């Protein structure tokens with residue numbers, strides 16, 4: 001019998017992800033005082049998917065968000081690739097970049113009161129990017145602003161209001177309406193619910209989730225609050241000192257972090273509906289490092305409760321941590337279960353007091 005060689009059918013080429021960030025680096029300034037705020041970040045977001053980016057203040061979250069649309073100050077130097085629908089934002093000509101802002105991707109900033117212009121009616125402010133990006137007539141842009149307000153749960157008539165006439169939650173809805181004005185494919189929400197009370201925060205998060213699902217958008221949500229992100233997002237990336245140190249399915253990262261920093265960050269927030277002492281929030285001692293003077297080896301080692309001696313000298317890359325997860329920790333082995341955190345694997349030799 002002759003063996004028949006089976007020709008494998010060519011696999012259909014998968015479309016590129018909506019956003020594919022490769023080895024992104026951002027440095028403010030130059031010379032000895034240079035601040036490496038983002039140090040080699042890789043991220044992917046597909047249409048209809050939600051990626052949460054978490055980390056303490058100063059870890060580079062906002063720099064990352066602003067870099068995605070090249071909104072950083074001139075002192076910032078960027079390298080790597082930011083592929084939005086396959087097109088590199090970092091090498092785009094100025095005219096193309098202007099078209100991509102708002103229409104390709106748009107940002108919802110924290111603190112709506114500071115982002116809205118106090119002396120213009122909100123309908124005019126929502127209509128402005130529409131007028132800038134299309135040949136829409138002013139009256140039609142105003143009508144569209146009313147529709148967008150209704151989409152985010154406000155009456156169209158609120159278009160005539162000034163920002164100070166709205167509550168904090170309503171203003172944040174206006175910011176979301178504005179972000180949607182030019183039908184972007186990707187929304188970047190930087191601390192969209194900070195400064196809102198818990199009930200309003202929950203409403204805004206549900207609104208964002210609904211819009212992402214209805215319009216098949218990609219979402220990057222940035223927050224220091226891992227609990228909020230795990231509740232809203234599909235995947236989570238945890239940043240420390242300008243790098244992603246842990247990445248994976250949101251609930252897994254929140255509940256069973258593989259990196260000691262992810263573990264410490266998730267322990268710092270109470271579990272919703274679980275007030276037992278086992279899950280009482282615990283703080284993380286010490287401060288994040290100064291990006292201009294990073295510790296040697298793993299940048300987390302001076303604060304790490306399970307650091308090995310080698311962590312003081314050996315840097316750690318993100319590696320496979322099993323179950324669709326990656327972590328940058330010497331204690332993580334591919335496919336291993338459990339966490340290298342204080343409750344998990346391996347003998348630890350603390351290298352610092």
Ligand SMILES: Nc1ncnc2c1ncn2[C@@H]1O[C@H](COP(=O)(O)OP(=O)(O)OP(=O)(O)O)[C@@H](O)[C@H]1O
Nearest residue numbers: 028035037056057058059060061062063064073291
């Ligand atoms: N324009 C700038 N010039 C110089 N350094 C900057 C500038 N903007 C931010 N940095 C520094 O870059 C680092 C990252 O800051 P970034 O604001 O991105 O962090 P973050 O995680 O968003 O913090 P936060 O949650 O407090 O906003 C910090 O050390 C910050 O001081």
